[in-house]
Amino acid sequence: MNTAVGLAAVAAVCAATVLIGIYGLRISRTTGDFYVASRTVKPWWNASAIGGEYISAASFLGVAGLILISGIDALWFPVGYTAGYLMLLLFVSAPLRRSGAYTIPDFAAARLDSTAARRVTSLLVVAVGWLYIVPQLHGAALTMRIATGLPGWAGAVIVVVVVVLSVVTGGMRSITFVQAFQYWLKLTALAVPVVFILLVLTGSGQSPTGGGAAFDPALDVSGDASLYRNISLIVALLFGTLGLPHVLVRFYTNPDGAAARRTTQLVLGLLALFYLFPTIYGVLGRLHTPRLAGGSQSDATVLLLPGRIVDGVAGDLLSACVVAGAFAAFLSTTSGLVVSLAGVVSQDLFRGSVKGFRLAAVLSAIVPLGIAMGTESLALAGSVGTVFAFTASTICPLLLLGIWWRGLTDAGAIAGMVSGAVLCGGSLLAATVAGPDLGAWAEPLGQPAAWTVPTAFLVTVAVSLATASRRPATVARVMARLHTPERAEDRAPVGRPRRDRPAE
Amino acid sequence: MSGGPHGDGDELLPDGGAPLPDGGAPLPDGGAPLPDGDALLPDGGAPLPDGGEPFPDRDAPLPDGGEPFPDRDAPLPDGDAGLASGTFRQRVRVVAPRSAAPQPPGGYTFSHELAEQSEIGELFVRSLVRSQLRLAVVVAAGFGLILLGVAVLIALVPVTATLTIATIPLPWLLLGIGIYPVILACAALYNKAAARNERKFRELTADWTEPGTKQ
Numbered sequence: 001m002n003t004a005v006g007l008a009a010v011a012a013v014c015a016a017t018v019l020i021g022i023y024g025l026r027i028s029r030t031t032g033d034f035y036v037a038s039r040t041v042k043p044w045w046n047a048s049a050i051g052g053e054y055i056s057a058a059s060f061l062g063v064a065g066l067i068l069i070s071g072i073d074a075l076w077f078p079v080g081y082t083a084g085y086l087m088l089l090l091f092v093s094a095p096l097r098r099s100g101a102y103t104i105p106d107f108a109a110a111r112l113d114s115t116a117a118r119r120v121t122s123l124l125v126v127a128v129g130w131l132y133i134v135p136q137l138h139g140a141a142l143t144m145r146i147a148t149g150l151p152g153w154a155g156a157v158i159v160v161v162v163v164v165l166s167v168v169t170g171g172m173r174s175i176t177f178v179q180a181f182q183y184w185l186k187l188t189a190l191a192v193p194v195v196f197i198l199l200v201l202t203g204s205g206q207s208p209t210g211g212g213a214a215f216d217p218a219l220d221v222s223g224d225a226s227l228y229r230n231i232s233l234i235v236a237l238l239f240g241t242l243g244l245p246h247v248l249v250r251f252y253t254n255p256d257g258a259a260a261r262r263t264t265q266l267v268l269g270l271l272a273l274f275y276l277f278p279t280i281y282g283v284l285g286r287l288h289t290p291r292l293a294g295g296s297q298s299d300a301t302v303l304l305l306p307g308r309i310v311d312g313v314a315g316d317l318l319s320a321c322v323v324a325g326a327f328a329a330f331l332s333t334t335s336g337l338v339v340s341l342a343g344v345v346s347q348d349l350f351r352g353s354v355k356g357f358r359l360a361a362v363l364s365a366i367v368p369l370g371i372a373m374g375t376e377s378l379a380l381a382g383s384v385g386t387v388f389a390f391t392a393s394t395i396c397p398l399l400l401l402g403i404w405w406r407g408l409t410d411a412g413a414i415a416g417m418v419s420g421a422v423l424c425g426g427s428l429l430a431a432t433v434a435g436p437d438l439g440a441w442a443e444p445l446g447q448p449a450a451w452t453v454p455t456a457f458l459v460t461v462a463v464s465l466a467t468a469s470r471r472p473a474t475v476a477r478v479m480a481r482l483h484t485p486e487r488a489e490d491r492a493p494v495g496r497p498r499r500d501r502p503a504e
Numbered sequence: 505m506s507g508g509p510h511g512d513g514d515e516l517l518p519d520g521g522a523p524l525p526d527g528g529a530p531l532p533d534g535g536a537p538l539p540d541g542d543a544l545l546p547d548g549g550a551p552l553p554d555g556g557e558p559f560p561d562r563d564a565p566l567p568d569g570g571e572p573f574p575d576r577d578a579p580l581p582d583g584d585a586g587l588a589s590g591t592f593r594q595r596v597r598v599v600a601p602r603s604a605a606p607q608p609p610g611g612y613t614f615s616h617e618l619a620e621q622s623e624i625g626e627l628f629v630r631s632l633v634r635s636q637l638r639l640a641v642v643v644a645a646g647f648g649l650i651l652l653g654v655a656v657l658i659a660l661v662p663v664t665a666t667l668t669i670a671t672i673p674l675p676w677l678l679l680g681i682g683i684y685p686v687i688l689a690c691a692a693l694y695n696k697a698a699a700r701n702e703r704k705f706r707e708l709t710a711d712w713t714e715p716g717t718k719q
Contacts, residue, residue, distance in 0.1 A: 072675055083683075089694060090644050258702070272687065479629060483629060485702035
């Protein structure tokens with residue numbers, strides 16, 4: 001790949017991100033602006049921003065890389081990523097918007113009337129956020145190496161610096177603009193090269209799928225995944241999306257619960273559209289860059305494919321296009337995570353001041369940078385998948401039961417989160433450390449969601465029932481708040497003066 | 505934009521659809537300038553920390569026209585507002601409009617009062633929650649069955665792999681493309697039905713609280 005072009009692409013995306021961040025700064029003024037953009041964001045902007053934030057390195061690079069390695073089994077990842085949003089729509093989006101909380105720990109505190117539950121939730125949210133940022137930085141390192149030949153750490157450092165700059169100066173408001181821009185940038189960055197590639201291939205008389213050869217299972221490097229693995233993966237992705245901190249905070253930027261639902265529906269459309277393209281890259285990669293599947297660079301498929309098929313300057317430009325899109329993916333997901341982590345950390349440590357938010361943002365980005373420097377990149381889609389499993393086993397039971405079940409108590413929520421974290425975290429750790437030595441245990445430990453998520457739910461329910469006396473007295477009011485449509489308030493209740501605006 | 509006019513501290517809601525100028529404080533009601541000097545309007549390009557802006561610039565129409573406190577976390581005037589009258593301004597600490605100790609949620613809106621004050625209100629809310637949950641579970645289960653069906657079909661019926669359309673095998677088509685319209689259809693179906701449940705709830709509570717019928 002042409003180094004200068006690659007560098008230019010990275011620089012352009014970073015510059016655009018910072019510029020839009022500065023533009024956003026000019027209109028973000030209050031603490032409310034800083035945290036959640038004062039909920040002024042229109043559904044289309046908001047949906048684009050959610051899409052932009054959600055489509056991470058795992059989606060942009062990882063899906064195609066995984067298709068190269070494991071063929072059709074990889075397709076479960078984008079299906080799960082998208083269907084996770086359907087679960088979010090069904091069970092979480094409107095009630096959570098109505099809860100009025102800004103972060104998941106806020107929700108836990110309000111619903112359970114418990115500071116202890118809040119603390120545990122905060123710890124888990126920060127852990128999830130850090131674990132999720134690490135693969136983004138791994139992706140940035142990989143892209144930097146391939147696109148510019150510079151050492152990988154430079155890519156991770158650039159991402160962290162740009163994200164911290166734009167978050168610290170603009171907060172959520174500018175992040176919303178940045179994220180919405182990033183979605184369309186990412187879509188274009190994948191779609192334009194793919195259209196060119198398909199034109200070139202069909203123009204030279206080749207079948208884009210090699211007459212079906214691209215789908216030959218013999219190209220898979222990994223063995224066939226079992227039904228258990230696919231189901232466990234789907235459980236992780238479906239229920240993990242509910243608990244991702246950077247996903248939840250987005251729902252507060254909708255004016256009301258119904259708008260939150262409409263926004264989510266738009267997001268589903270945007271995701272479905274997007275995932276078509278990584279899939280096409282993966283299929284083309286099976287024909288044109290099959291050797292990547294063997295090494296540790298399968299995630300580079302998207303980056304290298306345009307240069308392999310299209311020659312000369314056109315190839316360089318298309319490569320620059322995907323490099324830019326990849327960087328947009330790292331930047332947007334990382335900044336979304338940093339914003340939500342900073343919100344949580346600053347609430348708990350710095351009492352929610354703007355200065356504290358900025359400090360917390362720096363903290364939230366530096367720690368995963370350290371982890372990323374000290375670890376090797378796994379397959380991106382896979383490592384993000386394990387974060388989903390962890391979230392599904394910890395935060396998901398709190399949210400689902402908190403929203404839908406009056407019986408949840410703080411003791412039950414804490415017990416469920418802790419047992420989910422220990423079981424899921426423990427088995428993932430065991431699978432990473434012991435690896436193939438585990439034999440028959442490798443699969444249930446490496447892909448634990450199918451049993452850790454139900455266990456976490458069971459523990460939460462059982463302990464809640466055993467501690468029924470701890471049910472918060474506020475539960476009726478909270479449930480009413482979560483579930484009653486906002487427009488019921490249009491009718492001013494009798495006997496209560498309306499507080500109208502002063503006469504103009 | 506410095507020292508623009510603004511309303512008094514009692515008023516929290518900006519004009520429903522007032523256009524908000526970029527980079528400036530929104531002027532919701534264009535009234536007399538600084539009647540009581542309890543709010544600080546920042547200079548045009550002033551950075552954030554000292555820009556205690558009493559008016560949240562939400563240009564989205566507010567759902568509840570008459571309610572002074574649509575959300576417990578709506579910015580409070582006293583907490584956020586600083587001073588800026590003419591010649592002096594005071595630096596004001598801007599903090600998030602909520603604290604570690606949770607305020608009791610609700611209590612501000614009609615529907616919450618409804619739920620708190622009476623058994624009937626509680627009953628309405630319970631039935632709404634039940635119908636929304638039933639709906640969500642039904643849609644999720646339906647989708648889950650379809651997903652499971654696809655997984656089982658691909659895993660256990662190998663003949664599907666030999667069926668191709670434009671050289672693409674059926675399992676790839678199902679997972680790569682076919683499942684997404686199903687997801688979108690589920691979402692659309694759910695949104696429609698959820699809105700219908702809420703409309704029913706609104707009608708019920710409206711009947712019950714019309715003047716004269718309220719108990």
